Amino acid sequence: TSIFDCLSHPGDLQGSYLIFSFMFSLPFAERSKAFQDILSRLNLEKYRSRKIRLRDVLEICPEGIKNRIPEALRDLPWHFLRKVMAVNGTARNTSIWHKAPEEEMSGDDDKELHIDDNFCVSDAEIKVSLHPLDVLCAVLLCSDSFLQQEILSKMSMCQFALPLLLPALDIHKCTLLLWAMRDIVRKWRPHSLAESRGFREESLVLTSMLTISFVRLGSCSFSKSKLLNDVLSPSQQHHNFFIHRDTESGNVLRQIADGLVEISWYFPGGNENSDLFPEPVAVTNLRGDIETQWLQFSFLTEVSSAVFIVTESISEREYELLSSLKESTAKYYFILNYKNEKPMETLGFLNKLAPVLKLSKSQLLVKDSTTNNAGFVKKVQSTIGNIMNSSPKTVSLEAMAVMARDLGIQVDEDCQACQCARKCAEDIIAEIRDGAKYKREMLRLQGDPWKNLAKVEKELCRMKSQGDMATEDYKSELKQKWLEIRRQQNQCGLTNGLTKFINGIEHFSPSAACKPHPLWV
Numbered sequence: 238t239s240i241f242d243c244l245s246h247p248g249d250l251q252g253s254y255l256i257f258s259f260m261f262s263l264p265f266a267e268r269s270k271a272f273q274d275i276l277s278r279l280n281l282e283k284y285r286s287r288k289i290r291l292r293d294v295l296e297i298c299p300e301g302i303k304n305r306i307p308e309a310l311r312d313l314p315w316h317f318l319r320k321v322m323a324v325n326g327t328a329r330n331t332s333i334w335h336k337a338p339e340e341e342m343s344g345d346d347d348k349e350l351h352i353d354d355n356f357c358v359s360d361a362e363i364k365v366s367l368h369p370l371d372v373l374c375a376v377l378l379c380s381d382s383f384l385q386q387e388i389l390s391k392m393s394m395c396q397f398a399l400p401l402l403l404p405a406l407d408i409h410k411c412t413l414l415l416w417a418m419r420d421i422v423r424k425w426r427p428h429s430l431a432e433s434r435g436f437r438e439e440s441l442v443l444t445s446m447l448t449i450s451f452v453r454l455g456s457c458s459f460s461k462s463k464l465l466n467d468v469l470s471p472s473q474q475h476h477n478f479f480i481h482r483d484t485e486s487g488n489v490l491r492q493i494a495d496g497l498v499e500i501s502w503y504f505p506g507g508n509e510n511s512d513l514f515p516e517p518v519a520v521t522n523l524r525g526d527i528e529t530q531w532l533q534f535s536f537l538t539e540v541s542s543a544v545f546i547v548t549e550s551i552s553e554r555e556y557e558l559l560s561s562l563k564e565s566t567a568k569y570y571f572i573l574n575y576k577n578e579k580p581m582e583t584l585g586f587l588n589k590l591a592p593v594l595k596l597s598k599s600q601l602l603v604k605d606s607t608t609n610n611a612g613f614v615k616k617v618q619s620t621i622g623n624i625m626n627s628s629p630k631t632v633s634l635e636a637m638a639v640m641a642r643d644l645g646i647q648v649d650e651d652c653q654a655c656q657c658a659r660k661c662a663e664d665i666i667a668e669i670r671d672g673a674k675y676k677r678e679m680l681r682l683q684g685d686p687w688k689n690l691a692k693v694e695k696e697l698c699r700m701k702s703q704g705d706m707a708t709e710d711y712k713s714e715l716k717q718k719w720l721e722i723r724r725q726q727n728q729c730g731l732t733n734g735l736t737k738f739i740n741g742i743e744h745f746s747p748s749a750a751c752k753p754h755p756l757w758v
């Protein structure tokens with residue numbers, strides 16, 4: 238009870254975040270050790286400081302072209318990277334192919350659990366793979382920021398949920414991925430533009446929209462992620478935006494991904510009959526229990542208009558915890574999965590919570606053994622629809638980053654390299670008013686000189702306009718022309734725009750570790 242003593246006067250909300258994240262989170266040393274262990278199993282240790290770069294993944298090598306099935310844990314990061322680069326929907330499959338299961342299991346007899354003669358499960362088999370989200374976290378934390386951007390863009394094309402907050406594994410703070418999502422552009426038709434057949438096309442991180450969060454309190458026997466997939470899937474087109482227990486390796490115990498917040502979006506296509514919602518909505522999904530992930534949970538309560546708390550029971554302890562949210566402006570919904578032995582106790586505490594969190598009856602969604610799944614999904618969808626109709630606040634990812642910083646969450650874009658690179662890019666862009674004119678003036682070797690050069694080179698091969706001239710004479714005339722164009726090009730000095738660009742590239746590439754590409758030498 239000593240933990241709750243400090244909550245008897247919750248005071249300001251900020252104070253209680255700190256207390257909870259301090260009291261309940263696994264100690265950093267333990268998380269860091271688990272991370273180290275995963276890296277060593279995935280053979281990624283060497284990329285902890287010298288990150289994997291985009292060019293490592295784009296490199297064309299025999300290994301990369303082969304459609305290799307992962308045979309060991311160390312194949313998983315590269316399998317994920319190659320598949321996601323190819324926008325292949327199977328990228329998150331972390332199953333490992335067993336060459337000869339009999340061989341592998343021999344010598345492990347005492348660990349085998351015989352169910353019947355044809356079917357046996359061994360410890361080895363269960364342990365052999367990793368949860369896809371563990372692999373994702375490890376790969377992202379071992380990738381440089383350019384590769385992260387590419388991974389997230391490609392994941393978005395695969396319609397995978399994207400990581401929004403990475404858990405604190407290699408540094409003491411968790412990280413919001415903003416820069417990593419900068420490249421993503423989405424196009425949609427809100428119902429307000431359906432008549433005019435207009436559409437909107439915007440950078441994802443700049444688009445303000447309704448945000449709704451789904452979190453879990455305590456343990457729960459039904460899958461929140463599976464429910465979310467159902468809620469976000471258009472009818473007859475089921476899609477696994479979120480990994481859940483029934484997807485490949487989704488049942489493997491997560492070792493480092495608790496505390497990960499994923500985000501997915503619904504964008505309407507402009508069809509009032511088939512669209513689930515008339516406007517875009519962002520949905521976030523916190524992995525792990527809010528009690529141990531209080532900082533991430535606090536962040537979600539600030540950015541979201543509504544927070545759905547999935548739970549099976551609420552006792553004194555959970556009641557105290559939730560009471561600390563009384564100053565929060567988010568609207569809370571409870572998805573109560575009736576399985577516990579003491580529903581009366583849970584309902585009693587929910588009644589006590591009602592005035593604290595300003596709960597009305599519609600904010601309690603009960604799911605029990607008799608609930609029809611399709612019906613329940615409809616209910617959640619219509620609840621989200623109602624929230625949308627109540628003109629809730631909207632936030633963009635950029636705005637979320639501001640709130641994250643206030644809570645002590647690191648934003649990927651704040652690193653010095655990103656800031657300097659951004660400044661450099663802005664310096665260059667600031668001078669571009671008229672694109673065609675800029676190209677003519679700054680890229681003086683391109684444009685007409687380049688076109689003329691190509692024409693001469695082509696003619697040197699084809700010899701189509703030779704006419705009556707002797708072949709050697711004609712060739713030599715063309716070579717003279719070619720040399721003249723080259724001479725003109727050589728006379729152009731480096732323009733201001735190019736100098737800025739080259740300085741920028743030189744400054745930011747990890748030149749020390751940079752080797753020329755094998756195809757260039």
Ligand SMILES: *[C@@H]1O[C@H](CO)[C@@H](O)[C@H](O)[C@H]1NC(C)=O
Binds near residue numbers: 304320325326327
């Ligand atoms: C995706 O990858 C799987 C597994 O390697 C392969 O069987 C499948 O053909 C790929 N799909 C596409 C569209 O390339």
Ligand SMILES: *[C@@H]1O[C@H](CO)[C@@H](O)[C@H](O)[C@H]1NC(C)=O
Binds near residue numbers: 327331
């Ligand atoms: C996942 O990978 C395993 C092993 O490589 C393979 O047997 C299985 O068919 C894959 N599943 C899907 C859905 O692609």
